[in-house]
Amino acid sequence: MSALLEVSGISKSFDGFKAINNLSFSINAVELRAVIGPNGAGKTTFMDIVTGKTTPDDGEVRFGxxxxxxxxxxxxxxxxAGIGRxxxxxxxxxxxxVADNLTMALKADRNPFAVLGWRPSRKSQARVLALADEVGLSAQLTRRAGELSHGQKQWLEIGMLLASAPRLLLVDEPAAGMTLAEREQTTTLLCKLAETRAVVVVEHDMDFVRRLNCKVTVLHQGSVLAEGSLDHVTRNPNVIDVYLGR
Structure with a gap:
């Protein structure tokens, strides 16, 4: 199977500090991947490069x-092009x-005249209902987003990203601040989403990563330190030294 995203030998320095160091990473079109590593491992810079926020000094990033x-x-x-963060x-x-948030996120003509004359169609309304159902917010459509719990706001934002039909989702620490029930529902949601697209989850919570039951990539000092199942990487002496043993 050919990779959807192929990151090859990228490096990035900030004022002499090498945040990314000859990093190579790939993910298939339908796959769930967890990325873990200590603070300063390069996780955020990696996502910044993939989404175009930061340009690497060396290397290549290809998609599709x-x-x-x-x-x-x-x-x-x-x-x-199909990358949501x-x-x-x-x-x-x-x-x-909630309905308004999802409606605003729908793919549409952004021409100023088209926006001024836009009215919700049956198709767009059906799409909003489907998105709300997909992220578990069907019962919350008429509530203001500010009234939602932290976990529900996270699901709403995922729904807003899904509105543009991304092929790759980059999700940063989704479990942070959630209740146990919300974490369990988020696990189910991410696993379901990865049945039809690529999903990369950057996370510190090892229990949450274990629930995802997917391939894990460990970053350290801007490079891949280990890769494989969670049990495989957590037995790696280098991973224990630089991450788990801290």
């Missing part, structure tokens, strides 16, 4: 069957309802 270079695209172009803190429109 035709291997398009993401380094020649800006953030908006990369998002339109969810940051750790949910960013939703708190004064708007």
């Amino acid at each position: 069957e035709n291997g398009r270079s993401l380094l020649k695209m800006n953030e908006a172009q990369i998002a339109r 969810k940051f750790q803190r949910p960013t939703v429109f708190e004064d708007q309802t």
